[in-house]
Amino acid sequence: MRFRPLLVAVAAVLFLLGVAGGARALPPDGPSPDTPGTWASVSPARVAPGEALTFSLGGFPAGETVYIKLDDGSPDVCRVSAHGACVIHTQVIPSSGVVSGSLVLPHDLPAGAHxxxxxxxxxxxxATPAAGTLGFTARGNSDFTVVAAGADTSASAPGRPAAPGAPGSAASGGATPTVSGGVAVAVRPEPVAEPAEVPAPPATSGAALAAAPEGGVTAIPAEGRVVLHLPDDYAAEWVFVYAFSEPTPFGWQRVAANGTVQVPTNDLPAGVHRFAALDAEGALIGWAAGEVAVDPAPAGAAENVQTAPAGSLPLAGLGVLGGCLLLSTGLVGWGLVPDARRGAVKRRHP
Incomplete structure (x- = not known):
């Protein structure tokens, strides 16, 4: 089998390059301070192993993918993961930069704080790949407590209070939670794509919007955002949000299971604004007024954004790639040695 070593070498190259490519696809990981302008929350605060945990987060780059880890990838909980590198769930970030979703915790997740x-x-x-990439990270208000199976999970867990408008305990956005091999996953039966069109503003000004029906929409201020509560029948639907006085678009997002959408307000001036929610067809659902407070960025905020050269590999990826090349070079060389010469070597060294 003259070419068997050569085939083995080629397979090794392809496999290990795939591993390195997978490492390259993952963004920089924590623990590190939250990136300014991001936030996150989870619900419920107390949950048993194998149960659903819902989450909401915002301030992340639209069109990219968010990767979710348990306990910053601690080896105590990172024995198996669904997507590699201790990542238990991924989800595409819509144009609003706000994500609502759910996952199912592993059945063997230890009791305690997570x-x-x-x-x-x-x-x-x-347009300039050489400029590099920005890393975004957030832990936010994502703390929760795992209790023994069968224990009461209705009481609030000690620690950080739940954020206003935190996602409900049901699977968010119509997700059907499942477990495969003890790995947290969340499966949507029929994923609905984000609408491609940007709808026209429902009014030309805040004063004009005030003449429209409120439609049962209410607004609750939260840190760095306003939480809009919509009628219950809009759960899991796509909505587009405008802020007024002057129409300011905030993109598409899916309504959480508890009927809320989260509107980041860091770029809005302090004061009272009106927020309008439009359905997937561009029709006005309703509007509500909410107050935006000044929320200055913390000192040293620039250090929270990580920059890496475009196309660079993590150290682990470089190590794997280097070992791959050395191994494959040796195997390729061995595969190209004629059979007669290898036979002569065997005869001289029985």
Missing amino acids: WLRFLASAAVDP
Whole structure:
């Protein structure tokens, strides 16, 4: 079998390059301070192993993928993961930068305090790959407590209070939670794509919007955002949000299971604003007024954004790639040695 070593070498190259490529696809990971402008929350605060945990997060780059880890990838809970590198769930970030979703915790997750880490990355300048990438990270208000199966999970867990408008305990966005091999997953029967069109503003000004029906929409201020509560029948639907006085678009997002959408307000001036929600057809659902408070970025905020050269590999990926090349070079060389010469070597060294 003259070419067997050569085939083995080629297979090794392809496999290990795939491993390195997978490592490259993952954004920079924590633990590190939350990226300014991001936030996150989970619900319920107390949950048993194998039960659903829902989450909401915002301030992440639209169109990218958010990667979610348990306990910052601690080896105590990272024996198996669904997507590699201790990532238990991934989800595409819609145009609003706000994500609502759910996952099912592993059946063997130890009791006690846990949290989620949300990670993503985006190009500094998509037109200039050499400019590098920005890393986004948030832990936010994602702490929760795992209790023994059968224990009461209705009481609030000690620690951080639940954020206003935290996602409900049901699977968010119509997700059907399942478990495969003890790995947290969340399966949507029929994923609905984000609408491609940006709807027209429902009014030309805040004063004009005030003349429209409120439609049962209410607004609750939260840290760095306003939480809009919509009628219950809009759960899992796509909505588009505008802020007024001057129409300011905030993109599409799916309504959480508890009927809420989260509107980031860091770029809005302090004061009272009106927020309008439109359905997937561009029709006005309703509007509500909410107050935006000044929320200055913390000192040293620039250090929370990680920059890496475009196309660079993590150290682990470089190590794997280097070992791959050395191994494959040796195997290829051995595969190219004529059979007669290898036979002569065997005869000289019985």
